[in-house]
Amino acid sequence: MIIEILNCDSEWGIGRKNGLLFRLPLDMKFFRETTTGHTVCMGENTLLSFPGSKPLRDRTNIVLSADPTHEYEGVVNVHTFEDFLCEIKKAGEHGDVFVIGGASIYRQMLPYSDKVYLTKVHKNGNAEVFYTNLDELPEFVIESEQPPQMDGDIEIQFMTYRNTAPKKIQ
Numbered sequence: 001m002i003i004e005i006l007n008c009d010s011e012w013g014i015g016r017k018n019g020l021l022f023r024l025p026l027d028m029k030f031f032r033e034t035t036t037g038h039t040v041c042m043g044e045n046t047l048l049s050f051p052g053s054k055p056l057r058d059r060t061n062i063v064l065s066a067d068p069t070h071e072y073e074g075v076v077n078v079h080t081f082e083d084f085l086c087e088i089k090k091a092g093e094h095g096d097v098f099v100i101g102g103a104s105i106y107r108q109m110l111p112y113s114d115k116v117y118l119t120k121v122h123k124n125g126n127a128e129v130f131y132t133n134l135d136e137l138p139e140f141v142i143e144s145e146q147p148p149q150m151d152g153d154i155e156i157q158f159m160t161y162r163n164t165a166p167k168k169i170q
């Protein structure tokens, strides 16, 4: 399966100044436990937003950057969306692939995604970049939602959306 995983605020915002909107230890733990051992794929800005711009440990990292001179250590570097899809398809033969951002990659990969693991943050984080409002897309249905809970002093809610008509990677 291809699964997008993210947290978004009450306005579907996901980031500001190439960083996250909130510090959410519980959500971070969920992200780490869910993605460890699998393949994660991302855009260049998201890789650069990690501490030391280093890939995520114990995961295969596929990174899309438009500039072919940008080659990062410890990742599968790709420079076209076609090659990105090709690497995702290959990795998908061995297990789940998680799309981990950012905004441009979430948008382009959404039609191919089987599920979205969405952590809804019940707060406005004054975002500059946004996710797609899934409630406006008829093909996306809520598969499950946990009761709201506190992550530090912020209320969050774990939700899963399912794509009823995912596009196949050719």
Ligand SMILES: NC(=O)c1ccc[n+]([C@@H]2O[C@H](COP(=O)([O-])OP(=O)(O)OC[C@H]3O[C@@H](n4cnc5c(N)ncnc54)[C@H](OP(=O)(O)O)[C@@H]3O)[C@@H](O)[C@H]2O)c1
Binding pocket: 005, 006, 007, 008, 013, 014, 015, 016, 017, 018, 019, 020, 021, 042, 043, 044, 045, 046, 047, 049, 064, 065, 066, 067, 079, 080, 081, 100, 101, 102, 103, 104, 105, 106, 108, 129
């Ligand atoms: N809330 C969350 O869960 C979450 C998770 C991850 C990231 N984020 C946030 O999202 C923000 C980053 O998002 P972003 O959209 O700016 O960056 P991004 O998606 O991480 O990366 C964009 C990069 O990918 C390249 N790229 C994208 N599509 C391409 C294509 N079709 N062909 C070739 N290259 C392509 C872009 O090149 P060009 O610009 O040259 O096209 C650019 O270098 C940050 O604020 C980050 O913290 C939030």
